[in-house]
Amino acid sequence: MQHCDTLIAPRWCVPVAPAGGVLEGHAVAVSDGRIAAVLPLDEARARFQPSVSIERPRHVLIPGLVNAHTHAAMTLFRGLADDLPLEAWLHEGIWPAERRWVSAEMVRDGTGLAVAEMLRGGITCFSDQYFFPEIVAEVATALSVRAVVATPVADFPSAWADNATEYLQKGADLVHDPYADHPLIATAFAPHSTLSLSDESLSALRVLADQLDARVQIHLHESAAEVEVSLRDTGKRPFERLAGAGLVNRSLLAVHAVHLTGDELRQFAEAGVCIAHCPNSNLKLAGGIAPVDRYLKAGLNVALGTDGAASNNLLDMFSEMRSAALLAKGVSGDASALPAAGALSMATIAGARALGLERHIGSIEPGKLADLACVDLGTPNSQPVYDVVSQLVYATRADQVADVWVGGRHLLDDGRFTRLDPAAAGARADEWRARIASASAIQ
Ligand SMILES: [Zn+2]
Numbered sequence: 001m002q003h004c005d006t007l008i009a010p011r012w013c014v015p016v017a018p019a020g021g022v023l024e025g026h027a028v029a030v031s032d033g034r035i036a037a038v039l040p041l042d043e044a045r046a047r048f049q050p051s052v053s054i055e056r057p058r059h060v061l062i063p064g065l066v067n068a069h070t071h072a073a074m075t076l077f078r079g080l081a082d083d084l085p086l087e088a089w090l091h092e093g094i095w096p097a098e099r100r101w102v103s104a105e106m107v108r109d110g111t112g113l114a115v116a117e118m119l120r121g122g123i124t125c126f127s128d129q130y131f132f133p134e135i136v137a138e139v140a141t142a143l144s145v146r147a148v149v150a151t152p153v154a155d156f157p158s159a160w161a162d163n164a165t166e167y168l169q170k171g172a173d174l175v176h177d178p179y180a181d182h183p184l185i186a187t188a189f190a191p192h193s194t195l196s197l198s199d200e201s202l203s204a205l206r207v208l209a210d211q212l213d214a215r216v217q218i219h220l221h222e223s224a225a226e227v228e229v230s231l232r233d234t235g236k237r238p239f240e241r242l243a244g245a246g247l248v249n250r251s252l253l254a255v256h257a258v259h260l261t262g263d264e265l266r267q268f269a270e271a272g273v274c275i276a277h278c279p280n281s282n283l284k285l286a287g288g289i290a291p292v293d294r295y296l297k298a299g300l301n302v303a304l305g306t307d308g309a310a311s312n313n314l315l316d317m318f319s320e321m322r323s324a325a326l327l328a329k330g331v332s333g334d335a336s337a338l339p340a341a342g343a344l345s346m347a348t349i350a351g352a353r354a355l356g357l358e359r360h361i362g363s364i365e366p367g368k369l370a371d372l373a374c375v376d377l378g379t380p381n382s383q384p385v386y387d388v389v390s391q392l393v394y395a396t397r398a399d400q401v402a403d404v405w406v407g408g409r410h411l412l413d414d415g416r417f418t419r420l421d422p423a424a425a426g427a428r429a430d431e432w433r434a435r436i437a438s439a440s441a442i443q
Contacts, residue, residue, distance in 0.1 A: 004029040004036050005408060007050035010061040010374055012388045013038065016348045017363035020341050022388050028061060030370040033183075033408035037366055052410075058378030059402060060388050062344070063363050064124025064146075064371035065317040066351025069217070069255045069276040069305025071130045073110030075117065076101075076432045078309040086223045086285040094310055098131075101436060102159045107132040109428040111139040116422045117315045119145060121398030122373035124406045126315075127253075127276075127305070127355055129190030129217060131160040134174055137185045143420050144409050146371060148355045150190030150217050151175065153205055155197055164201035168208055175214045183407060186357065188215040188253075193222070194238040195229060202245035209251065215356055217253035217276070218242070223287040227259055239264045248273060253354050255305065256281075257295075258288040265298055274301045274354035277346070279323040280314070281307030293328045293337040303354035304346045316398045317347050325393055340393035374403035 013023040027044035029036040081093025125146035128136050133151045140147035151171030161167040175187040189209055191197050209216050220238055230238045242248050250272035257275045277290050295302050306315045321343040328338035352362025361371045379400055382391050404412035411418055
């Protein structure tokens with residue numbers, strides 16, 4: 001008999017790779033934080049002596065969901081500036097709040113709340129871009145969740161840095177060390193958008209990213225207004241400015257990419273650029289609807305993200321999968337556009353690919369890290385189960401996630417957190433609400 005740390009026996013297992021497969025009556029063996037084997041349950045019982053055995057007879061085991069784009073600390077601004085278009089939301093709602101409230105303490109508490117929400121909904125890896133990224137990395141490490149911590153880059157001053165030179169220097173310090181070979185944290189650069197950077201700053205970013213072999217993620221062509229302002233102020237579309245700086249390459253993650261011309265789409269596909277599609281955020285800010293079906297047909301890797309809780313307002317990848325699939329059909333007029341399996345791939349393996357982590361996470365395959373989520377399909381809204389993947393995308397709520405493992409650590413056990421105190425995270429969020437609401441009332 002071979003020892004393993006954990007043997008998980010769900011009713012179904014959807015490994016995502018190879019695509020389209022649904023295994024019934026199989027088990028997943030986990031050892032040293034990695035997937036040791038995926039095999040029929042009777043074979044697993046004959047082969048493995050597990051330290052812990054988990055049986056989930058109504059459940060489906062899936063790869064942990066990958067949230068390819070968020071601003072975790074913005075959970076503390078959830079509901080603060082709703083029902084505004086993107087530009088007014090930024091200039092009148094969010095940026096004034098950020099100037100007033102962003103601090104290391106705010107990022108620590110907001111990220112803790114976000115991690116509680118994301119883990120509860122089966123998200124095991126999130127890509128974050130926000131101020132005080134070193135605090136995001138600390139919180140993620142302390143709570144044992146996987147994160148891509150992307151450091152902001154801008155010409156404007158903030159509580160974290162005064163100018164582009166300081167942003168780049170502080171970012172380089174974080175990218176270079178101490179997270180170079182960290183088991184949970186990867187790093188990247190994250191300019192907010194081309195509107196917040198001069199051509200010189202974009203070029204300096206490209207040189208630094210090349211030197212450090214770092215990935216770059218940026219909000220790009222999120223709204224028609226973003227493109228218009230860029231044309232007015234610089235004579236160029238944001239895409240052209242990025243391309244001019246040499247940043248349109250396979251290390252780029254273009255967030256949103258709602259408004260691309262056919263030529264820009266071709267150049268993205270040729271360069272191997274990935275897209276983070278955030279359908280609910282795009283809908284709420286009325287930025288438009290990305291033509292995802294066209295992007296997929298062009299061969300682009302399209303991941304899914306929630307964006308921040310101030311523009312969504314949930315960090316819920318089940319909701320994003322459902323919205324992405326429904327919108328793709330509605331926009332294309334083709335009900336077969338983005339089928340359920342495609343939406344699940346976007347939320348798992350495509351997300352991993354967009355973050356440069358596909359060798360490690362995104363599917364249930366031997367040798368990969370054991371980042372897993374187990375979903376209860378026994379609830380009334382998920383019955384009866386003719387098609388497991390269809391059920392996951394079209395008829396599952398985030399709170400049906402029963403178990404979550406990250407690197408083999410059991411962080412959510414039958415609905416209960418093992419390391420995180422959600423009540424404490426909620427209490428700190430309520431303290432922030434009281435401070436922010438009373439200051440808003442005075443103004
Ligand atoms: Zn965003």
